[in-house]
Amino acid sequence: MKSTPLSNTHAVEYAQRMNKVLDYIDQHLDTPLDLPTLAEVAYFSAFHFHRVFLAWVGETLGDYMWRRRLEIAAVHLAANAQATILEIALTVGFGSSEAFARAFKRRFGCTPSAWRAGTPQRWADELASTRLRHVNSNLNQRHSKPDQAAAPGTSEDTGLNNLEFKMDMKVKKLPAVRVAYMRYTGPYGAGVNRFWMENFVPWCLANGLDGVGCYGIGLDDPGVTAAAKCRYDACVEVPANFVAKSPAGIADLPGGLYAVGDFVGTVPDISVAWTELLRNWLPSSGMQADARPCFEYYPPNAKYDPRTGVLECQICLPVRSL
Known part of the structure; x- marks a missing residue:
């Protein structure tokens, strides 16, 4: 049959x-x-x-x-x-x-x-590769659109030095949060950005969840997991009595101690920031990461420039004392 x-x-x-x-x-x-x-x-x-x-x-x-x-x-x-x-x-x-x-x-x-x-060398190689892709992407964009080449000092003038980790990390106790989420599976980067714009944001608007804090949770390490199997949850904060309409689900983001830093940059820059956070800040912090998920928090007033791709968020790493 x-x-x-x-x-x-x-x-x-x-x-x-x-x-x-x-x-x-x-x-x-x-x-x-x-x-x-x-x-x-x-x-x-x-x-x-x-x-x-x-x-x-x-x-x-x-x-x-x-x-x-x-x-x-x-x-x-x-x-x-x-x-x-x-x-x-x-x-x-x-x-x-x-x-x-x-x-x-x-x-x-x-x-x-x-x-x-071998971790320090892997992270160094990852940073070098990400920065090279970032520079090549900017060069290709400027060669293909010479009339739109950024002038020195503008937000599009993102050279290698601007990708260095400069966030001021603070350890804070964050509350647990109830979220509605939609899951993307596939390579991180541009695919995640499209998922937000084409799937998640329209769903939030249709369910009256605009102007609410959002979260991005990478559930897999792309340096370890094959790109096609990487999972990412786009989340929005919801009240306790909220009933998620398909295709979203409901989950609880655990509270506790997190290292929190303000981030401003593009999607490729986020990968660099996470690597620098783990490579440079964490070993000297007197803290260690635990098994709770890392996430990016996008406050209701977070800015996003669709022309340049520059966005604001908070990078949040779950930590505990040594």
């Missing part, structure tokens, strides 16, 4: 249910995760859930959890120099440092200790 394609409404519903499962996995990596429990989270039959997961995510449930455990571990190894390899292994659900080391080498081609030792 020929199968009937999912309607758009059903496809969105499936996406929302699968997103709940993926979020639940990330929040419980340090505990045993079995198929019946995850099927219940998604409101699927345990009998069919494995095949539904494979069809939707493109990986078996076991392969996906294995990948996520190791990718989260790679992020912690880079950002938390004070944590031991065993502590990180236990945090992501491995029972011993030996089993963790074998799995990590299979995924990344090196031992956890070698990955940690």
Whole structure:
């Protein structure tokens, strides 16, 4: 019998249910995760859930959890120099440092200790690559539009020096926030910007949520996770009784201590700022990053210039004392 394609409404519903499962996995990596429990989270039959997961995510449930455990571990190894390899292994659900080391080498081609030792060079390479793309992009734009070349001193005159990390970071206790969110999957950068403009902002306007604080949450590290599998949540603050209309879902952004810095720049500049924050500020701060999500906060009065792409936001890194 020929199968009937999912309607758009059903496809969105499936996406929302699968997103709940993926979020639940990330929040419980340090505990045993079995198929019946995850099927219940998604409101699927345990009998069919494995095949539904494979069809939707493109990986078996076991392969996906294995990948996520190791990718989260790679992020912690880079950002938390004070944590031991065993502590990180236990945090992501491995029972011993030996089993963790074998799995990590299979995924990344090196031992956890070698990955940690190579972090400064990886971050330096990432910064150099991002800055080179930024400069080439500006040059290409100016060559293609000579009549629009920016004069020295204007907001478009963004040379390498302007990409240095200069934010004044302050550690603050932020409250938990209830948000409505829409999820984008794919390469960060221009794709995320289009998602905001073409999908998220129109949804907010249609639901009376203009002039409200918004959040951008990169759920994956593009230096670790393949670009096509990177996930990003565009979020808007909502009251406790708000009922999200499809295709949005509801989530709670955890409160607690965050390192917060005011950012002004373009989308490519945000990547540089995050790398500089982790490479330069965090090691000398007396703090370490924890497992809560990093995010960008866009206050209601945050400015955005569609002509130059320059925007304002606050970069927020979850931290705790050493």
